[in-house]
Amino acid sequence: MKFVIAKNDLMSVIGKLQNVVPTKPTLPILANVLVEAINNEIIFTVTDLTVGMRCYVPAKVIEEGSTTLPARRFFQLVKELTTANIEITTNANEITEITAGSSRFKLNGMRKNDFPGLPDLAGAHQVKVKQSTLKEMLFKTSFAVSREDTRYVLTGVLLRLEQEGRATFVGTDGKRLAKAEAPVPAAQEGDYIIPLKAVDEVVKLLTEDQVATLYFMKDKIAVEANQTIVITKLLSGDYPNYQRVIPSQCDINVTLHREELMTLLRQISLFTPDASHSVKFIFVPGELILTANSIDIGEGKVSMPANYGGTQMQVAFNPNFFLDILRHSSDETVNLGLTDGFNPGLVTDSSGALCVIMPMRLKEE
DSSP: OEEEEEHHHHHHHHHHHTTTSOSSOSSGGGGEEEEEEETTEEEEEEEOSSEEEEEEEEOEEEEOEEEEEEHHHHHHHHHHOOSSEEEEEEOTTSEEEEEETTEEEEEEOBOGGGSOOOOOOTTOEEEEEEHHHHHHHHHHHHTTSOOSTTSGGGGEEEEEEETTTEEEEEEEOSSEEEEEEEEOSSOOOEEEEEEHHHHHHHHHHOOSSSEEEEEEOSSEEEEEETTEEEEEEOOOSOOOOGGGGSOSOOSEEEEEEHHHHHHHHHHHGGGOOTTTOOEEEEEETTEEEEEEEETTTEEEEEEEEOOOOSSOEEEEEOHHHHHHHHHTOOSSEEEEEESSTTSOEEEEOTTSOEEEEOOBOOOOO
16 A cells, blocks of 8 residues: 555544543554555544444555554654655555655554444434524534443433424423424434533534434444544433423513623623532512622622513522523523422523423522
8 A cells, every 4th residue: 555645634633533532442453543545535433332433535646556554653653743645655564654754653553454333324314404503403402411431321311203394402401401302304203312522523523514314233333524524332221211301381481692601601600519410590570680609609690671570589500501501502592491499490591492401409598
């Protein structure tokens, strides 16, 4: 194998691939990147056996072939090179010579035959969707996904396809829930729980104005966009009935300025102890008051205008969870729906996305 590739193109590929390579591989070969030179195109593939990624890059192929190289060492070396073009040559003993100007390096690789192949996408059900739409749906829901393995199915984003051409995305960790919907071409219905690692890589991959192709299989899903394919195993198990925790109607609806509320929450969260980590939301006519206090830290109180006209009511929320919700909206204002201080709050904006946040126990004064 022998080819010449532009460093900038190679750096772009490395930026996509590097997070998929496992830090503690279960098999030595998984620490490698598969490099294939075919038809003036270089194909780079990495996998951790759950998430895989394949990138296609144009190059001047002098001799077709393939090898696998230690990914992190190869990626780091390329980053340090200063030439515009890099020549890569592999001999029959899987020794790869990397030439950049007057610099020459040799890396010992492993055979392609030892590298796990990515699943064939032929026969998979395909759905095409705007990249900007898919990116927004994942962005608005993945932040609420559980980072703990105790509830396995909650460590991924649920994608529910419905035959009438609607896709519902849901993320939850049991303390908060985010849901967003988008129209898609008529699709076969089904539930697909996508691991968070794969979701993160897809979000980074997507741009604004192109179309992505989604491939649906029984236990896998793939997303193809921008000369790159991300393919992942799905999480197995039954996703909880998320509809049950979404309030059907709220007796109180308050419109709040998003940026101002974010600023006040950042201020007041400095006065919350790690143990309870709650901020009290006190609604009085025309105003929202936020308070927090701790014996060890002190106390804080801030306020902002609110279109509330009822009797005084209070509820407590985790300020970081609430901030997460506000960060994943782009509207000037959000609507907070409440029933009382003991039931979930419902945050919505003009996009149609919604977030449910569970209240925390109110402390006695």
